[in-house]
Amino acid sequence: MERYNQITNKNMREIVLLKAHPCAWGKCRFCDYILDNSKNKMEMLKLNHEVLSHVTGKFGVLEVINSGSCFELPRETLAEIRSIVQKKHIRRLFFEAHWMYRNMLQKMRDYMGVPITFKIGVETFNNDFREQYLNKNADFSSAEEVAQYFDSPCLMVGIKGQTREMIDYDIKMLKKYFQLGTINVYTNNSTDVKRDEQLVSWFRKKYSCLDEDPSVEVLYENTDFGVGD
Incomplete structure (x- = not known):
């Protein structure tokens, strides 16, 4: 599995995929990504240290992702990230967190000491589809x-x-309320949630303009950021 890459087309940055404790929610209907988490702390720390050793600070921007929220990374890994921020002159971090952590974001910003762009897996702003079908637990x-x-x-x-x-x-909501966003085109996995090929074809045709939009990153495959498998 690839765990380090450099993104050079939009919002240039280094990106690392780390291991963390199990997702605090872990019940999203479409997600089998949580299989990448671990309960073996020493295993996590060793792997995360090796992955983070590749960070150069080349762009001054680092994105850290894991199979859940950044708050589920081991404390020692978070401390190592903070040290890298200082040593490699990182000016901005990208982290992701579940809605349940919304009141803890400022604490993480204060801890890291640099601006953080916090991502959130919304999936959709349609409340019924998000909660009743996808089971996001984001109310x-x-x-x-x-x-x-x-x-x-x-x-x-x-x-x-x-x-x-x-x-x-x-x-429409993404463009109205946010300066940045990511769109993931769904790929079939081990869950019972299935891809709609006609809908994907329609999206690719209608929203091809987003490929040139610097504020939106469209992932047609799960590995388009160059990490994962």
């Missing part, structure tokens, strides 16, 4: 509410049961 009522805490939503498109109208609305 916000609007995109505006999410923007009060987080900087960059991650949307998901191309799921059976999703509609064109839902996707149109989600992208």
